[in-house]
Amino acid sequence: MNSEPRHRGHTPNLTDTLRTEADARAFLEAKRWPNGLVCAFEDCGGAGIMRYEVKASVRKNGRAVPARSLYKCKACGRQFSVTKGTIFEDSKIPLRTWLIVAQRMCVSKKSVSARQIEREFGVTHEAAWFMCHRIRWAMTDKSPMLLTGTIEADETYIGGKPRGHREHRIKSRTMSEAITESWAKKTPVFGIRERGGRVRAKVIPKVTQQAVERTVFHGVDRANARLMTDDHAVYAHISAMLPHEVIRHKSEYVRGDVHTQGIESFWAVLKRGLVGTYHHVDAGYLPQYVAEYEFRHNTRDITDAERFSALLGQVSGRLDWYVGKQAKGETPS
Numbered sequence: 001m002n003s004e005p006r007h008r009g010h011t012p013n014l015t016d017t018l019r020t021e022a023d024a025r026a027f028l029e030a031k032r033w034p035n036g037l038v039c040a041f042e043d044c045g046g047a048g049i050m051r052y053e054v055k056a057s058v059r060k061n062g063r064a065v066p067a068r069s070l071y072k073c074k075a076c077g078r079q080f081s082v083t084k085g086t087i088f089e090d091s092k093i094p095l096r097t098w099l100i101v102a103q104r105m106c107v108s109k110k111s112v113s114a115r116q117i118e119r120e121f122g123v124t125h126e127a128a129w130f131m132c133h134r135i136r137w138a139m140t141d142k143s144p145m146l147l148t149g150t151i152e153a154d155e156t157y158i159g160g161k162p163r164g165h166r167e168h169r170i171k172s173r174t175m176s177e178a179i180t181e182s183w184a185k186k187t188p189v190f191g192i193r194e195r196g197g198r199v200r201a202k203v204i205p206k207v208t209q210q211a212v213e214r215t216v217f218h219g220v221d222r223a224n225a226r227l228m229t230d231d232h233a234v235y236a237h238i239s240a241m242l243p244h245e246v247i248r249h250k251s252e253y254v255r256g257d258v259h260t261q262g263i264e265s266f267w268a269v270l271k272r273g274l275v276g277t278y279h280h281v282d283a284g285y286l287p288q289y290v291a292e293y294e295f296r297h298n299t300r301d302i303t304d305a306e307r308f309s310a311l312l313g314q315v316s317g318r319l320d321w322y323v324g325k326q327a328k329g330e331t332p333s
């Protein structure tokens with residue numbers, strides 16, 4: 001039932017082990033190419049790679065470029081750096097900072113707020129925010145596997161609470177108007193969870209039969225699954241797709257093995273995290289936050305170090321990391 005990452009094993013403290021940018025680059029190189037250097041251009045992939053050092057310089061636009069290691073591919077003749085093709089590419093933020101922040105987001109239960117990063121690393125709020133979102137993109141499961149066995153499905157609503165008691169007192173609004181308005185601001189999230197296992201959660205515009213059935217259709221191995229839900233009307237016809245059992249929350253929470261407490265416990269972790277870490281989550285960015293919690297949940301049985309390695313295995317893919325709204329602040333240079 002536990003939805004929180006278990007903290008097993010030794011957690012490498014990167015603040016101590018990575019003292020310089022050179023340390024950070026060596027660390028990423030070892031993680032990225034454990035079996036020897038490979039050309040970072042996807043259309044090449046050559047294995048004959050030369051390494052060379054470049055001295056510090058100042059570009060024409062006045063930007064200082066620190067000394068660094070570069071690689072050159074013998075097959076295609078192109079140069080690249082250790083961050084080529086990753087979410088860390090073309091960033092003015094030191095790689096060391098990126099790695100420490102990414103590791104924090106992997107090992108903490110509640111994620112890390114941009115404010116914390118801003119304070120601790122002395123970067124602008126925009127830069128901190130931007131880093132968090134790129135790292136969340138890397139955490140997103142791009143090719144999720146189908147869920148099997150006993151599957152619990154449920155929906156929840158995030159956000160939309162009135163902002164402080166003054167708003168309650170606006171006399172021109174009746175209580176029911178206030179409630180309607182508050183619900184209109186809430187964003188629905190639909191989730192499925194294997195009993196005791198993996199979660200897939202998705203922000204949906206509205207909880208409809210179609211949205212729910214589509215997610216189950218694409219997310220579940222229907223030949224090898226039985227579904228458990230509450231008696232919400234949107235599940236009324238889902239038994240046409242796969243075996244379906246219903247728990248009526250008005251009268252019961254558990255009947256034999258029929259319940260939805262696993263997915264509910266995932267919602268609890270998500271909501272507690274969002275309330276505790278972020279003052280306000282814009283609905284447009286909610287999918288990335290949900291992906292972050294899903295990533296930590298689905299890797300909760302491995303060690304913190306393994307989870308961080310799993311993330312670094314997903315940092316490639318430079319072209320489509322602009323997800324949701326256009327990220328503000330840092331522009332690729």
Ligand SMILES: [Zn+2]
Nearest residue numbers: 039044073076
């Ligand atoms: Zn090459």
